[in-house]
Amino acid sequence: MRILVTGGAGFIGSALVRRLIEHSDHEVLVFDKLTYAGVLSSLEPVAASDRYAFVQADICDPDAVAKALKDFRPDVVAHLAAESHVDRSIDGPGAFVQTNLVGTFVMLNQTLGYWRGLPDVEKAAFRFHHISTDEVFGSLGEDGFFTETTPYDPRSPYSASKAGSDHLVRAWGHTYGLPVLVTNCSNNYGPYHFPEKLIPLIIIRALNGEPLPVYGDGSNVRDWLFVDDHARALQAVFETGTPGETYNVGGNAERRNIEVVTAICTILDRLRPRADGKAYADQITFVADRPGHDHRYAIDASKIRNDLGWTPSVTFEQGIEQTIAWYLENKTWWQDILDARYATQRLGVA
Ligand code: NAD
Ligand code: TDX
Secondary structure, three states: OEEEEEOOOOHHHHHHHHHHHHHOOOEEEEEEOOOOOOOHHHHHHHOOOOOEEEEEOOOOOHHHHHHHHHHHOOOEEEEOOOOOOHHHHHHOOHHHHHHHHHHHHHHHHHHHHHHHOOOHHHHHHOEEEEEEEHHHHOOEOOOOOEOOOOOOOOOOHHHHHHHHHHHHHHHHHHHHOOOEEEEEEOEEEOOOOOOOOHHHHHHHHHHOOOOEEEEOOOOOEEEEEEHHHHHHHHHHHHHHOOOOOEEEEOOOOEEEHHHHHHHHHHHHHHHOOOOOOOOHHHHEEEEOOOOOOOOEOOEOOHHHHHHHOOOOOOOHHHHHHHHHHHHHHOHHHHHHHHHOHHHHOOOOOO
């Protein structure tokens, strides 16, 4: 199959592309604008493959999207390109509306034109797979899980823009018959995670001897999934999922933020003890809470398990250990990001 991956230079997109090149026969075209969050070095492991190609372009540009579709003739569009960071959506929501809503509209409209021109057999096999988040469902109390039928209740500019994009995708499926798939996934973590997100931010700041900012009292809960397991889920969905269906993807690994930060500190104490012999946990600092901070997300992933046979392959304890080891061994990857564009746009505690 030929897979066009929007946002393929991002955290999850690059994990998907590495997986497809290394563990399948599919051909991949990455379509990515290379915003501050796009990191080409995340694709270095596959850059030499003749089944991989890259085009730098904006999903909001209809001509660029149409050209990529016409030239590459994909069987699958895996749409991951988005503005993804909640804190940035609070400071500057415009880019989120533009990329996540308008960009998804452009992707759908151009893909519809391309799909309508395909021969019947290719038309039937084609899939537009939209990659979304569990944040569209809002915030849970101490109990309960998000299922595929949980009503939408987005509460941040980021999640509202993703919720709107999910609705657009389903509308293009219902109204125009485009064979769409939607996945809503919980918090990912793993290698190549951009340094502004909680887990890499804590690892890097710990190693740099900086304060480790925990929002509020650290009691907010996220359901963590190792990124390579998400990539496996995405492949299962676009290869074997039923068009028109939604699949929730989650790690069944709920942790309070303070538990995550403490776990990172404990592992670093063992793998890379502080020079002064003190514990990394001494660097933990409670800071002002995120406005509108959702309390808890938790996914019921029984549908994708029962229908497609997907389950996570690693526990949170295994995944976080692997992730920390990767950051220790790949300082160049993240130091380059800190030194370059991101240095002028860094969020969080100075
Ligand atoms: P990311 O921010 O790491 O990467 C986004 C990528 O999209 C970057 O390479 C960026 O250059 C590209 N991009 C942004 N705007 C673009 C545009 N206008 N045109 C073309 N490319 C553009 O994001 P991520 O964490 O890899 O998330 C990927 C997708 O998965 C997003 O749609 C996100 O909403 C969703 N998601 C993320 C998580 C998570 O935990 N990170 C969980 C569930 C769902
Ligand atoms: O410095 C921090 N301190 C802190 O306590 C940061 C950056 C975050 N946090 C908290 C906020 C959240 O409760 O940690 C949790 C995780 O924060 P993020 O890494 O910013 O992720 P989150 O807001 O949960 O959203 C992520 O998961 C769902 C992705 O960024 C989204 O794109 C995805 O849809």
